[in-house]
Amino acid sequence: MLERDIPLDINDIQGDYLRERIAKNGCCGATELLKLYAWRLTDYHRVVHLDMDSLLLQPLDELFDLSGKDFLYTCDYGMMTRGSKACPVQGGFLILKPNEEDFKRLVNTVKLGDFRAGSAWGGEHIGWYWGGMTIQGTEGGCYSE
Secondary structure, three states: OOOOOOOOOHHHOOOHHHHHHHHHOOOOHHHHHHHHHHHHOOOOOOEEEEOOOOOOOOOOHHHHHOOOOOEEEEEOHHHOOOOOOOOEEEEEEEEEOOOHHHHHHHHHHHHHOOEEOOOEEOOOOEOOOOOOOOOOOOEHHHOOO
């Protein structure tokens, strides 16, 4: 078991809107950012992050051999609304290729804090879902390489 503090100090977030709201966003507020540490598990070629309320009914072996895919997630169809640009991330099930630089970019994105009232991350209407200020509910288009 690894114990960590969230990967940034909320007071270091530059954008007022995000800094003032992230602590209470979604189910767990800024503690959802703990999931970003999965990108630091570079001793492994692939990480499957599961929340504790997951139920596995089949082996996951094939998920570890998804060549060419650095980040996959399950869509949270229950959060989709008419006009959604992309399917919202269900942050309780993530498959990723660990990479320290990606971890730094994600943390820096939150520190920059460009989450805007009415238009979400970067004014692009990406992440305007419950929990979208962290990792939960952010549309898939928010992070790509």
